[in-house]
Every structure is written in C-alpha cells, then in structure tokens.
Amino acid sequence: MNVAVVGATGYGSGELVRILSRHPHVKIHSLVSSSRAGERLGTVFPHLAHLEHTLEEWNVDKLAKQVDVVFFAAPAGVSSEWLPPLAEEGVVAIDLAGDFRLEPEVYQQWYGQNPPPTAWLNQAQYGLSEWNAEAIAQADVIANPGCYPTAALLALLPLVQAGALEATPLVIDGKSGISGAGRGLKLGSLFGEVEGNVFSYKVGKHQHTPEMERILALWGKESHRVIFTPQIVPMSRGILVTGYGKLRQGWSEKDLRDCWKAAYEQAPFIRLLEEDRWPRTKEVRGSNFCDLQLHVDHRTGHVVLAAAIDNLVKGAAGQAVQNLNLRMGWPETAGLTMDPLFP
Ligand SMILES: NC(=O)C1=CN([C@@H]2O[C@H](COP(=O)(O)OP(=O)(O)OC[C@H]3O[C@@H](n4cnc5c(N)ncnc54)[C@H](OP(=O)(O)O)[C@@H]3O)[C@@H](O)[C@H]2O)C=CC1
Numbered sequence: 001m002n003v004a005v006v007g008a009t010g011y012g013s014g015e016l017v018r019i020l021s022r023h024p025h026v027k028i029h030s031l032v033s034s035s036r037a038g039e040r041l042g043t044v045f046p047h048l049a050h051l052e053h054t055l056e057e058w059n060v061d062k063l064a065k066q067v068d069v070v071f072f073a074a075p076a077g078v079s080s081e082w083l084p085p086l087a088e089e090g091v092v093a094i095d096l097a098g099d100f101r102l103e104p105e106v107y108q109q110w111y112g113q114n115p116p117p118t119a120w121l122n123q124a125q126y127g128l129s130e131w132n133a134e135a136i137a138q139a140d141v142i143a144n145p146g147c148y149p150t151a152a153l154l155a156l157l158p159l160v161q162a163g164a165l166e167a168t169p170l171v172i173d174g175k176s177g178i179s180g181a182g183r184g185l186k187l188g189s190l191f192g193e194v195e196g197n198v199f200s201y202k203v204g205k206h207q208h209t210p211e212m213e214r215i216l217a218l219w220g221k222e223s224h225r226v227i228f229t230p231q232i233v234p235m236s237r238g239i240l241v242t243g244y245g246k247l248r249q250g251w252s253e254k255d256l257r258d259c260w261k262a263a264y265e266q267a268p269f270i271r272l273l274e275e276d277r278w279p280r281t282k283e284v285r286g287s288n289f290c291d292l293q294l295h296v297d298h299r300t301g302h303v304v305l306a307a308a309i310d311n312l313v314k315g316a317a318g319q320a321v322q323n324l325n326l327r328m329g330w331p332e333t334a335g336l337t338m339d340p341l342f343p
C-alpha cells in the first residue's frame with residue numbers, strides 16, 4: 001500500500017518514516033515538504049540517510065492518483081485546507097494535528113484557527129486506538145489524538161467509564177520532552193533554556209484541555225472539568241502524565257486495577273506495571289508502549305494515576321500507524337514491534 005507524509009522535515013514525519021520504512025505492508029511513496037522539496041531525506045534527517053527518498057512538493061492530483069493513505073504531520077490549520085480535496089478522491093487521511101479532534105467552535109477558540117469543513121469534520125473518527133478500534137476500521141479521516149490526551153485518557157477512561165471517580169475536576173500534570181514542541185526554532189526550545197530547567201507553559205489555556213474533557217464526556221459518559229498543567233523537562237522525548245481524581249465511596253485500589261485489566265486485556269501496547277513500579281519515560285522511549293500505574297491515597301480519598309509514553313511514538317507517529325493497521329485490518333502491531341531504547 002502506498003502512503004505519503006505531509007510535513008516531511010518535522011519530527012512527527014521523521015518518526016513516521018522510521019516506523020513505516022519497516023512496515024511489512026507499506027511503501028513510502030511520497031514525502032511532501034513545503035520548504036525543502038527536491039532535497040534528499042538524508043540531508044534533512046541524517047539518521048535516515050540510508051533510505052532513498054527525495055522530498056516533493058504538494059501536488060494533490062498526483063497524490064490522489066498514486067497513494068492510498070496520507071499522514072498529515074504539519075501544524076494546525078494545514079490539514080483543514082489540504083485534507084478535504086484528497087479525501088474527496090478516496091484517499092484515507094490520518095491527521096496528527098488537532099484540526100479534526102474538536103467541535104468547530106472549540107477548535108476555533110483554543111487553536112485560533114478556522115475549523116475544517118463541517119462535512120469532513122463529521123466524517124472524522126478520534127484515533128485513540130484502544131478505545132475506538134471499530135470506528136477507526138471504517139474511517140476515512142482519522143484524527144490522531146494529542147500527545148498529552150493519549151497518556152491521560154488511557155489512564156483515566158476505564159475509571160471514569162466505571163463511575164469510580166466523583167464528577168469533580170480532574171487534576172492533570174504533564175511533563176514533556178522538548179521534541180513535543182516540534183523541530184522549528186523557537187525561544188523556549190533552545191538548549192540553553194531547556195537544559196537544567198523545568199517550567200510550566202500555557203497554564204489554563206493548553207489546547208489539549210478541551211480534547212480531554214470532550215473524550216471523557218463522550219466515552220467516559222461523565223463530564224469532568226480538567227485542570228491541566230503542562231511542563232517542559234530537560235529531555236528530548238517522553239511524556240509523563242500524573243492525574244488526581246476523587247474516588248467515589250466504596251472503590252478500592254483492587255477495583256480500579258480490575259477496571260484497567262478489563263479495559264486493556266487485549267491491548268498489546270498497554271503495560272500495567274507491577275504494584276509500586278512507577279512509569280518512567282526511559283522505559284517506553286522509542287516504542288509504542290504506554291506504561292500505567294495507580295495508587296489510592298486513603299488519607300484523602302483520591303486516586304493518583306501515572307502514564308508514560310514516548311510523545312513521538314504512542315503520542316504521535318506510532319499511534320498513527322496503529323490506526324492505519326486498524327483501518328486496513330492488519331495486525332495492530334504491524335511495524336510497531338520495536339522495543340524501547342534503554343538507557
Ligand atoms: N511533536 C510531538 O510530540 C507531537 C506533535 N503533534 C502534532 O503533529 C504535527 C507535527 O508535529 P511535529 O512534527 O512535531 O512538528 P514540526 O514543527 O517538527 O514539523 C511540522 C512540519 O510541518 C511542515 N509545515 C510547517 N508549516 C507548514 C505550512 N504552513 N504548510 C505546510 N506544511 C507546513 C514543515 O515541514 P515542511 O517544511 O517539510 O513542509 C514542518 O517541519 C503538529 O500538528 C503537532 O502539533 C502531535 C502529537 C505529538
């Protein structure tokens with residue numbers, strides 16, 4: 001099957017190429033770049049210099065004729081404009097950006113961008129693979145989740161759906177490596193500002209807040225406000241999310257673990273860690289795993305949840321390929337069997 005990636009010089013695309021080049025059922029047909037068309041992949045990503053690809057300009061007619069699937073790994077706003085003409089030609093689209101994840105007015109408010117055409121927005125399925133496999137298998141537009149929502153929702157959904165948590169605000173703390181901010185040069189992402197430093201950003205206004213609230217209400221079947229504070233930590237990859245929620249009367253730690261076990265019995269990428277072993281970003285680095293742990297704090301009646309993922313893999317490119325596998329009816333793990341890199 002022929003696939004294309006848009007946003008070819010970015011981190012998400014680099015990870016897509018790394019994963020897709022070893023996928024048993026996929027041929028990378030086109031790498032589309034708005035800034036470096038004509039250059040070889042190895043000049044943009046020297047770690048992929050062994051792969052024979054030349055970046056290309058966006059050409060909707062050519063892509064529509066020659067590829068079956070397009071991954072969008074570009075900033076918010078690009079897929080809203082570029083995805084519909086391709087989808088109209090029957091190309092399956094998997095979008096790593098936020099354009100197709102939210103209600104239009106909510107997207108406009110939190111992203112400050114015009115939403116995609118409603119007809120295509122209505123076609124889109126949210127690509128949290130473990131929770132929406134049946135719909136993803138039929139979808140022609142897949143909205144890959146945000147990196148922080150992936151980790152937070154995988155931990156929270158089984159408990160919210162079971163009614164274990166009071167309908168009070170959930171507190172979510174997210175720590176991310178700097179690759180989450182993309183490859184572009186930005187103040188705040190410079191080595192001298194990230195190294196030896198830890199800081200919060202977008203407090204009270206992070207665009208993943210409404211995404212978490214929407215999916216908790218839809219699939220958790222109970223509305224929760226989310227207080228989300230993202231932070232940058234001095235590492236290149238990885239996300240550690242810690243969540244806190246008030247437990248309803250009668251719920252024990254064992255009950256909560258049973259909810260996780262039931263939800264993830266068949267989930268090849270979810271690892272429920274041994275009690276007292278807490279998720280660490282280095283233990284999922286480079287892999288599509290999400291490691292989970294929880295603890296009930298009896299003194300306060302709260303549960304503390306933790307999830308670790310690689311932001312570029314389960315938080316982006318890896319989950320996008322997992323969704324491709326679900327969409328095409330291939331084994332969910334195809335192309336994704338890489339073990340974490342450690343240390
Ligand atoms: N980094 C992460 O951990 C995660 C990222 N995401 C989302 O995935 C998407 C890609 O992220 P990431 O790869 O990190 O971002 P990068 O900034 O590293 O790369 C994005 C690429 O998009 C292309 N691009 C930039 N502006 C435009 C434009 N106006 N029109 C068309 N293409 C453009 C550029 O490639 P070129 O010049 O080759 O066209 C750029 O390199 C983003 O929407 C991001 O929010 C989602 C989950 C996690």
Ligand SMILES: CC(=O)N[C@@H](CCC(=O)OP(=O)(O)O)C(=O)O
Nearest residue numbers: 096097098146147176180181207
């Ligand atoms: C560390 C860092 O800056 N991370 C980015 C993640 C961006 C992202 O994935 O954005 P969308 O899901 O909205 O596409 C951020 O917090 O904005």
